[in-house]
Amino acid sequence: xxxxxxxxxxxxxxxxxxxxxxxxxxxxxxxxxxxxxxxxxxxxxxxxxxxxxxxxxxxxxxxxxxxxxxxxxxxxxxxxxxxxxxxxxxxxxxxxxxxxxxxxxxxxxxxxxxxxxxxxxxxxxxxxxxxxxxxxxxxxxxxxxxxxxxxxxxxxxxxxxxxxxxxxxxxxxxxxxxxxxxxxxxxxxxxxxxxxxxxxxxxxxxxxxxxxxxxxxxxxxxxxxxxxxxxxxxxxxxxxxxxxxxxxxxxx
Amino acid sequence: xxxxxxxxxxxxxxxxxxxxxxxxxxxxxxxxxxxxxxxxxxxxxxxxxxxxxxxxxxxxxxxxxxxxxxxxxxxxxxxxxxxxxxxxxxxxxxxxxxxxxxxxxxxxxxxxxxxxxxxxxxxxxxxxxxxxxxxxxxxxxxxxxxxxxxxxxxxxxxxxxxxxxxxxxxxxxxxxxxxxxxxxxxxxxxxxxxxxxxxxxxxxxxxxxxxxxxxxxxxxxxxxxxxxxxxxxxxxxxxxxxxxxxxxxxxxxxxxxxxxxxxxxxxxxxxxxxxxxxxxxxxxxxxxxxxxxxxxxxxxxxxxxxxxxxxxxxx
Numbered sequence: 001x002x003x004x005x006x007x008x009x010x011x012x013x014x015x016x017x018x019x020x021x022x023x024x025x026x027x028x029x030x031x032x033x034x035x036x037x038x039x040x041x042x043x044x045x046x047x048x049x050x051x052x053x054x055x056x057x058x059x060x061x062x063x064x065x066x067x068x069x070x071x072x073x074x075x076x077x078x079x080x081x082x083x084x085x086x087x088x089x090x091x092x093x094x095x096x097x098x099x100x101x102x103x104x105x106x107x108x109x110x111x112x113x114x115x116x117x118x119x120x121x122x123x124x125x126x127x128x129x130x131x132x133x134x135x136x137x138x139x140x141x142x143x144x145x146x147x148x149x150x151x152x153x154x155x156x157x158x159x160x161x162x163x164x165x166x167x168x169x170x171x172x173x174x175x176x177x178x179x180x181x182x183x184x185x186x187x188x189x190x191x192x193x194x195x196x197x198x199x200x201x202x203x204x205x206x207x208x209x210x211x212x213x214x215x216x217x218x219x220x221x222x223x224x225x226x227x228x229x230x231x232x233x234x235x236x237x238x239x240x241x242x243x244x245x246x247x248x249x250x251x252x
Numbered sequence: 253x254x255x256x257x258x259x260x261x262x263x264x265x266x267x268x269x270x271x272x273x274x275x276x277x278x279x280x281x282x283x284x285x286x287x288x289x290x291x292x293x294x295x296x297x298x299x300x301x302x303x304x305x306x307x308x309x310x311x312x313x314x315x316x317x318x319x320x321x322x323x324x325x326x327x328x329x330x331x332x333x334x335x336x337x338x339x340x341x342x343x344x345x346x347x348x349x350x351x352x353x354x355x356x357x358x359x360x361x362x363x364x365x366x367x368x369x370x371x372x373x374x375x376x377x378x379x380x381x382x383x384x385x386x387x388x389x390x391x392x393x394x395x396x397x398x399x400x401x402x403x404x405x406x407x408x409x410x411x412x413x414x415x416x417x418x419x420x421x422x423x424x425x426x427x428x429x430x431x432x433x434x435x436x437x438x439x440x441x442x443x444x445x446x447x448x449x450x451x452x453x454x455x456x457x458x459x460x461x462x463x464x465x466x467x468x469x470x471x472x473x474x475x476x477x478x479x480x481x482x483x484x485x486x487x488x489x490x491x492x493x494x495x496x497x498x499x500x501x502x503x504x505x506x507x508x509x510x511x512x513x514x515x516x517x518x519x520x521x522x523x524x525x526x527x528x529x530x531x532x533x534x535x536x537x538x539x540x541x542x543x544x545x546x547x548x549x550x551x552x553x554x555x556x557x558x559x560x561x562x563x564x565x566x567x
Contacts (some may be wrong), residue, residue, distance in 0.1 A: 050459055074465025088455045088511045091549045101453055102465040108286050152464070 001026050002047060002156065002190065007056030017042050020056070024207075029182050029189045031199035031220075034209035038216055040192045041082070041160050043209070047190070048158050049080035060156055065199040068080045074102035076224055078149045082164050082192075084141070086133065092144045093129045096120055099151030119151035122177055138165035146174060150181075157181070159191040163198065168199040175202040196237075200224045208232045224248065255508045262507075262522035269529040276537065294434070296489055296528045302437050302486040304524035306479040307497030308504070308517055312455045313472055314385070315480075317505065318560055320497045321483045323385055324369065325392030326362050327492035332395040333361055334417045339402045343410045355488050356427045359436065362484035365391075370476055374460040419546040420491035421531060433489045440481040447471045451513040460556050493546055495553020500524040502560060504545075 002024040010016040017039035024030050032040040045051035047058050049065045058065045060077050086095075096119050100112040108116075120129055121166075123143045133141055142165050149157060157178075162172045179202055181187040193199045199206055199220070206223040208215045208231075215232050216223065224246045229237045237250045270293055278285045310321040337349070369388060403414055461468050486493075497538045508550035531545050 011342055048463070050462055070462065070467050071465035074463065079459075079463050084460075086456055086460075087317065090511060094511070098453065098456065098460070098464060106452060 001061065002188070003046065003059045004043070005056060005057045007043070007046055008054050009039075009046060009051065009246055010054055015212065016054075017046075017209075020214060022207060022214055022217060024188070024190055024250075025205065026061075026188050027182060027186045028204040029178055029191070029202060029203045031203040032190065032192045032207050032209060033194075033196055033199055033232065034215070037211075038209040039212040040209055044079070044158050044160050044190065044192060045081070048077060049073065050081070052077060071102060074152070074154075078152040078154040078160065079158040080145055080149050080160065080162065082161040084145050090133055091130050091184075092120070092125055092133065092136075092147070095133060095144055096125075096147045096151050099148040099153075101142060102152065115153055116151050119147040122150055123147040124173070137171055139167060142166055143170060143174070146177075150177075154187075156188045156190070159189070161192050161194065161197065163193065171198065178202070196224070196229070196248050196250070200248065221246075255510055255519075259515065259518055259522070262519060262526065266522050266526040266529070269526055269533065271531055273529050276533070285344060289426050290429060291425055292422050292532070293529070294427075295422050296532060297525050298430065298434050298437060299420075299422075299490050299493070300487040300496075300524035300528045301521045302482040303493060303497045304500050304504070304520040305441065305517060306482040307501045308513070308520050309451065309475055310479050310497075311501055312451050312513070313475055314382075315455065315457055317502060318498065318557070320495075321479050322492065322497070323392070324388030324480075325395060326365060326366065326480070326483050326487060327337050328392040328395035328399065329362055329365055329517075330358055330487050330492060331414075331418060333358060335402045335406075335414050337397045338410050338413055339406060343413050351426050351429060352432075355432065358488035359484050362487065363481055364481035366484070367477070370473065370480075401415065403420045417491055419544050420493045420549075421544060421546075422490055422528075429489065433485045436485045437482055440478045440485075444474045444478045448513070451475075452511065455511060455513075488558065491546070493549060495550050496524065496528070498560075499549070499553045499556050501526065502556070525562050540567065 004020055004022045004024075007020040008016070008018055020039075020043060027168075032044065043053065046053045047060070047065065049070070052066075055068050060073070063073060063076060065073060065077075090098075093116070097108060097112075099119065100108060100115060104112045120126055123146060125140075125143060125147055127228060128136065128140060128144075133144060136144065142162070146159075149159070156205055159178075162174055166174065175198060178189050178191070182189055182204075190233065191203075193203075203220050206220050207217040208223065208228070210232055216228055222228070224239060226237055226239055229235070229248065233250075235250060236252065237248045240247050240249060273293060274286065274289050306321050311317050311319055334354075341349075367386065369391070372387075402493065403411055406414065415509065450461070450471045453464050453466050454461045454468070454471065456464075457467055500520050500523045503523050504516055507523070508515050508519045510516070528545070531548055533546050535543060
């Protein structure tokens, strides 16, 4: 479980996040949704110790993210941000191998190699494995970074807009991979999503944020509701049931 | 495996040049020639290694391949120190202060300055590395402005002494000081040896490094101290060599086909030493001392820097 207690981070006048209180259940996919500037990425960065908080506490499986040794945390939680510019010339294979650093500190064992292999296969990157990252398209690069996170093989996986730059096919592919990770391996995934239909179809729970506060949280079924979404996005969003999935039609 | 051979080849090149340097035109005067030349080679090898190591590490920490640690203003501080000594005490005092004291004073002052800079900046959270560079550049400009102002007022004879310090020179290296510099440099590298394994990951940038469990802030702080000590020591030993680091680091990245520091660093060090010895040979044998090594290095380095900038611009 990820336990966020009274977390506050101030940026400038009125910005940042204020007194956030949320518990994220283990073994589920939880989506963070909300308009731009709601503080979703800030919350995710604080949960993963990338950003210091001004007040409050975050613990993951009882490990306090500020006090716990960074290396210990790296074997429990992984984070992928939305922009990933790297100044080093790396192949996909080399990048994915970096995911094993918290386990092997750069000297790959046979188990590490197997994990790297699996991650590359999961993301269908075998034909591209020896290509350099700077020669790839945005979507291919994004999949390579997700493969690195998969190779890190942590109980908790935090993703900041992982579907950025991806076409429909690969977006669905990634959501399915995340689904398998939670259903088959019991992993916990927290991700920021902009397309609420992806949140509706693939996540178990949704946390909605607005202006640095949590508006509402709950199981996906309760959250995908015209009245709830109106409170989050200030938009009238009709919802249709198609093949058992609730689909939001926000093209008014 | 191919990188392995490249390293061997570079080592052979450096050793070969060393052998040529030690034996060329000796005309039988071994007792006189050998110790003198060996001392010079020692200074060249130490400076070359220190500059290559510190530049590669600095570029990794800043994630930027066109920066050099001299940007934090150490070179200009070194010049300012010598200008002030000559300005205040005159050339007689300058020669009266022993070489040991001059060396010790320079190293202490430069390390203290960088320590102060880092200390001040580590209190500020956030994107401190670029802020640090900016402050360093401003300080550097400030120091060199004061230096050139004072140099205007100097007696021409005194100015000659200052001018001597403006360019690196391997010709008058004292063996005690060389030993001291070598010990300081080795100590700086070995104290922080345990951080070495993090360098490859730090090259990915802060967020990836933290995600992968690197104690980022602590490691960067320690490596910066190591860089500062190395630059201070080599500058105090032979004087400022601005472009050498930039040049050899980037040639090293081209030569070896890997990002791993365990290969890149030795390659950069060997290239650095080889090019310094080669350059010194050219200065001594072809130009017969009519020019100095740092003039040649700055010329080549400056040209290479321009090419790099144009290339970066294109991508």
